[in-house]
Amino acid sequence: MKTRIALLAASVGIVALGACTTDPYGQPSQMSKTQQGAVAGAVLGGLIGAGESKQNAVKGAVVGGLVGAVGGSMLDQQEKTLRQQINNPNVTVVNNGQNLTVTLPESILFATDSAAVSAQGQNDLYTIGRNLNQYPNSRIQVIGHTDSTGSAAYNQDLSERRARSVAGILSAAGVATNRISTVGRGQAQPIASNDTVSGRAQNRRVEIIVIPTN
Structure with a gap:
């Protein structure tokens, strides 16, 4: 009833x-x-x-x-603004009505097996950071992903280090650290087949999830 x-x-x-x-x-x-x-x-x-x-x-x-x-409404506005601000077609923004997912591939963030953010990656992350500061009523989850090459333990550690590196750049851009959390998923959540070169490239990524708090 x-x-x-x-x-x-x-x-x-x-x-x-x-x-x-x-x-x-x-x-x-x-x-x-x-x-x-x-x-x-x-x-x-x-x-x-x-x-x-x-x-x-x-x-x-x-x-x-x-x-x-x-x-x-807030997500609609933030999505529109972010798309205007990011000048990199390799960065994708998805708005599902509940949160925003910003996906950055490994190719613009890191060298192979590295957790040091590239110059191009830093520029993109500073742009995202400025956007997050424009819309402060949200919490941010940074999630690292890898492909299945190498051991699961190594990939898990790499994904965690990469998530922390991205979070560090967002913090340097002025985003409050208490808004940000990080997690590594290793090879556990592929979005494409790990049997192909292009599929593995898609799986090596960092996702920034923007979750409204009010």
């Missing part, structure tokens, strides 16, 4: 957004990240509120939708 109430409450926020998901000709269009954030917030708020009462479920959906919309 509570689940049905939560879903009904969440639908209030979703229906309210329906008018925003059509183009000028009345045809369906893809939701913006702001709208996606509002829907996610409405669902979460409804589920939380349903634990208390039907009234709180609806209230939770409305409040959650507003909070989600604010977070999504």
